[in-house]
Amino acid sequence: MATHKILLLPGDGIGPEVAGEVSKVLAWFTRAGIARFETETDLVGGAAIDAHGVPLSEAAMDRAKAADAVLFGAVGGPKWAGVPYAKRPEAGLLRLRKDLGLFANLRPAICYPALAEASALKRELVEGLDIVIVRELTGGVYFGEPKEIVTLEDGQKRAVDTQVYTTGEIERIAAVAFDLARKRRNKVASAEKHNVMKTGVLWKETVTKLHAEQYSDVGLEHVLADNCAMQLVRNPKQYDVLVTDNLFGDILSDVAAMLTGSLGMLPSASLGAIENGTRRALYEPVHGSAPDIAGQNLANPIAMIGSLAMALRYSFGLLEAADQLEAAITRTLAAGTRTRDIAGPGTNAVGTTEMGDAIVRELQAQGR
Numbered sequence: 123m124a125t126h127k128i129l130l131l132p133g134d135g136i137g138p139e140v141a142g143e144v145s146k147v148l149a150w151f152t153r154a155g156i157a158r159f160e161t162e163t164d165l166v167g168g169a170a171i172d173a174h175g176v177p178l179s180e181a182a183m184d185r186a187k188a189a190d191a192v193l194f195g196a197v198g199g200p201k202w203a204g205v206p207y208a209k210r211p212e213a214g215l216l217r218l219r220k221d222l223g224l225f226a227n228l229r230p231a232i233c234y235p236a237l238a239e240a241s242a243l244k245r246e247l248v249e250g251l252d253i254v255i256v257r258e259l260t261g262g263v264y265f266g267e268p269k270e271i272v273t274l275e276d277g278q279k280r281a282v283d284t285q286v287y288t289t290g291e292i293e294r295i296a297a298v299a300f301d302l303a304r305k306r307r308n309k310v311a312s313a314e315k316h317n318v319m320k321t322g323v324l325w326k327e328t329v330t331k332l333h334a335e336q337y338s339d340v341g342l343e344h345v346l347a348d349n350c351a352m353q354l355v356r357n358p359k360q361y362d363v364l365v366t367d368n369l370f371g372d373i374l375s376d377v378a379a380m381l382t383g384s385l386g387m388l389p390s391a392s393l394g395a396i397e398n399g400t401r402r403a404l405y406e407p408v409h410g411s412a413p414d415i416a417g418q419n420l421a422n423p424i425a426m427i428g429s430l431a432m433a434l435r436y437s438f439g440l441l442e443a444a445d446q447l448e449a450a451i452t453r454t455l456a457a458g459t460r461t462r463d464i465a466g467p468g469t470n471a472v473g474t475t476e477m478g479d480a481i482v483r484e485l486q487a488q489g490r
């Protein structure tokens with residue numbers, strides 16, 4: 123049996139809490155003889171700043187490069203509000219994405235049947251929802267230069283962020299979206315703002331050309347990103363795969379999260395290019411460190427556990443184990459187990475650790 127090398131980076135706030143539940147699931151797969159994992163743990167974000175003065179040490183970066191997959195919790199929090207911009211907790215995550223070349227961020231938003239009532243939207247709008255946002259993750263305004271604040275002669279300050287995309291960057295993320303759509307309902311919507319932004323013009327042009335040349339069997343629709351945000355709330359089930367840039371993808375995926383009931387439900391996979399049959403990858407929940415609920419056993423660990431399911435599928439080739447884990451999540455929810463974020467008013471909620479335990483019990487029950 124192959125050994126899968128994992129680097130676990132719990133991070134800050136609820137990061138370590140939800141990462142703890144993933145460790146339980148990994149331990150179960152090992153005990154059950156389904157897979158073998160070699161897990162190392164390191165610091166990232168504020169925790170790394172406190173220990174090393176930087177949000178990601180060189181040693182942690184080297185370990186990330188050597189791992190088959192990185193499992194990441196969340197970073198950030200008010201404690202580090204005063205640290206210099208270049209060393210803020212979030213910079214650790216951005217460096218991992220950039221230096222590991224993780225350009226393709228898959229953010230599936232699935233509304234579990236048992237949670238149709240937990241969404242802020244009406245049941246009929248979200249029931250059966252199954253969409254994937256494909257977010258470009260290593261380009262755009264997150265990384266474009268210049269990125270600076272300068273003081274002008276009259277004493278005012280001027281801040282600049284730069285949105286940059288090349289055809290190559292657009293083509294490779296669009297190809298990921300088209301390939302994924304072919305395995306699903308064969309529909310891609312591409313969101314940009316070509317009415318305002320030059321990057322939007324190039325984005326639309328490049329996606330259209332790639333579609334005509336290599337993916338004309340896949341349905342393609344172009345949508346302006348602001349309209350897309352509205353459509354996601356008006357009628358989310360019209361979409362299958364939604365491809366967009368780094369910033370729009372960040373925002374649209376938080377919108378999509380609420381269609382599933384909670385930000386605590388959304389997993390993600392950040393993937394690099396395939397080289398010699400393998401690819402670098404990092405798996406993380408879409409949510410942040412949730413300082414408002416950290417340390418209280420209130421966080422929903424499903425986004426993080428769902429991210430592990432994506433790692434089993436995309437990095438370790440353990441497709442059956444991934445299905446098993448997702449089925450265990452479905453059954454746990456169907457049995458009525460809820461953390462506070464997905465519990466309706468007056469419904470009993472369990473804590474983070476109890477939710478993790480319940481999912482492991484369901485895995486165990488399925489195994490019999």
Ligand code: NAD
Binds near residue numbers: 136198212411420425
């Ligand atoms: P957040 O995602 O941390 O929290 C937003 C809201 O959702 C909060 O009310 C929180 O309690 C709730 N929430 C989030 N995850 C939850 C879960 N698993 N279970 C239950 N409720 C959950 O966003 P924020 O408050 O805007 O940001 C807090 C910090 O996290 C900031 O420093 C931000 O930069 C950082 N952040 C990090 C990541 C990451 O590490 N990938 C992602 C987003 C935000």
Ligand code: IPM
Binds near residue numbers: 212215216410
């Ligand atoms: C996310 C987060 C990050 C982003 C932050 C923490 C850098 O919001 O992964 O969605 O903006 O990409």
Ligand code: MN
Binds near residue numbers: 372373376408
């Ligand atoms: Mn975000």
